[in-house]
Amino acid sequence: MLSAKRVGPTGKAYGLDMTDEMLALANENKRKAGVESVEFLKGDIENIPLPDFCVVGRFVAEGAKRPVRMGGSRFKRAHNV
Numbered sequence: 001m002l003s004a005k006r007v008g009p010t011g012k013a014y015g016l017d018m019t020d021e022m023l024a025l026a027n028e029n030k031r032k033a034g035v036e037s038v039e040f041l042k043g044d045i046e047n048i049p050l051p052d053f054c055v056v057g058r059f060v061a062e063g064a065k066r067p068v069r070m071g072g073s074r075f076k077r078a079h080n081v
Contacts, residue, residue: 004038005037009036013039014040015038016043026040027040
């Protein structure tokens with residue numbers, strides 16, 4: 001949500017999670033906040049459902065309870081998007 005507010009009304013922020021429960025919670029928080037510039041996608045860091053090189057920005061891990069070590073193919077895929 002923080003990134004969605006940073007990009008403003010003309011930008012787009014993406015959130016990624018692999019669980020339906022977290023996606024439902026994120027979409028509920030989006031609705032409550034009245035934020036339109038964010039889209040939540042189902043996937044993981046090795047399978048981001050976006051084409052390569054379609055996003056200009058940075059990788060931000062917000063609210064990760066157990067962040068994984070970013071290395072190898074995980075970082076490469078995140079970098080390509």
